[in-house]
Amino acid sequence: MTKTEKQLAASFSGHRKERIIKTSDIRQIKLDIIAHITLLSAQGYKVFYNGMANGFDLMAVEAILTVKRYFKDIKLIAVIPFRKQAERYDEADKAIYRDFLKNADEVVLISDNYFKGCFFRRNDYMIKRSDKIIAYWDGELKGGTYYTARQAEQLNIEFINLYKA
Numbered sequence: 189m190t191k192t193e194k195q196l197a198a199s200f201s202g203h204r205k206e207r208i209i210k211t212s213d214i215r216q217i218k219l220d221i222i223a224h225i226t227l228l229s230a231q232g233y234k235v236f237y238n239g240m241a242n243g244f245d246l247m248a249v250e251a252i253l254t255v256k257r258y259f260k261d262i263k264l265i266a267v268i269p270f271r272k273q274a275e276r277y278d279e280a281d282k283a284i285y286r287d288f289l290k291n292a293d294e295v296v297l298i299s300d301n302y303f304k305g306c307f308f309r310r311n312d313y314m315i316k317r318s319d320k321i322i323a324y325w326d327g328e329l330k331g332g333t334y335y336t337a338r339q340a341e342q343l344n345i346e347f348i349n350l351y352k353a
Contacts, residue, residue: 189204192265194252195224195233195234195235196230196231196232196233196234196235196319197233197235197236197237197317197318197319197320198225198228198233198235198236198237198248198319198320198321199219199233199236199238199239199267199315199318199320199321199322200236200237200238200239200244200245200249200314200321200322200323200335201239201244201311201314201321201322201323201324201325201332201336201337202243202244202245202246202248202323202324202325202350203243203244203245203283203324203326203331203332204241204242204243205242205246206243206245207243207326208243208324210242210313210328211306211346212351212352214235214247217245217247217324217350218244218250218251218333219252219296220350221247221322222251222254222255223259224322224348224350225248225251225252225255225262225322226255226258226259227259228253228320229259229327230259230260231263232263233263233319234261234262234263235260235262235263235267235317236252236263236264236265237267237314237317237318237341238252238264238265238266238267238314239266239267239268239269239307239310239314240266240267240268240273240285240288240289242274242276242277242281242308243331244323244324246281246284246285247265247323249288249292250263250280250288252287253294259273259286260329261292262263263293263294264291264292264293264294264348265293265294265295265296266289266292266294266295266296267296267298267310267313267314268295268296268297268298268310268325269298269299269302269306269307269309269310270297270298270299270300270301270302270303270306271297271299271300271301271304272307273285291336296313298310298313307331307332308335309323310330311335311336312339312340314338315336315340315343315345318342318343318345319345319346320346320347320348321336321337321340321345321346321347321350322348322350323337323347323349323350324349324350324351325337325351326351327351337349
């Protein structure tokens with residue numbers, strides 16, 4: 189690949205664990221994510237950006253690492269909004285986060301410290317580098333996934349929503 193060639197890339201955006209658990213079948217969401225990553229990998233997508241938030245993002249990391257066993261040339265790029273992102277996660281999610289971070293092919297740190305808007309800057313970083321966004325969005329008109337949906341629409345990036353009402 190030459191320097192000017194761009195690899196096809198996708199990123200993930202979705203709700204936190206507590207919001208998903210209230211209304212959805214976690215197992216089915218994970219299967220849907222694996223199916224989409226597998227399809228995209230077969231279509232030539234090689235780079236998968238992930239914001240590493242608890243909930244949908246961590247489910248997507250697990251799926252990427254699962255698919256990576258078969259498509260060894262795909263890359264997981266963890267995009268961290270600030271260094272202590274996982275500080276407020278429960279102990280189980282902290283352990284999962286650390287393990288997944290170790291398995292990332294690359295880690296991008298947006299800021300050493302938290303600042304208002306750092307999650308949006310993280311999302312912007314991923315959106316600008318993606319050809320598709322795989323999301324889990326319940327349609328509520330606020331929050332990071334809503335922001336990502338709006339940005340994707342403005343930039344004409346395909347937005348695949350796995351949410352099923």
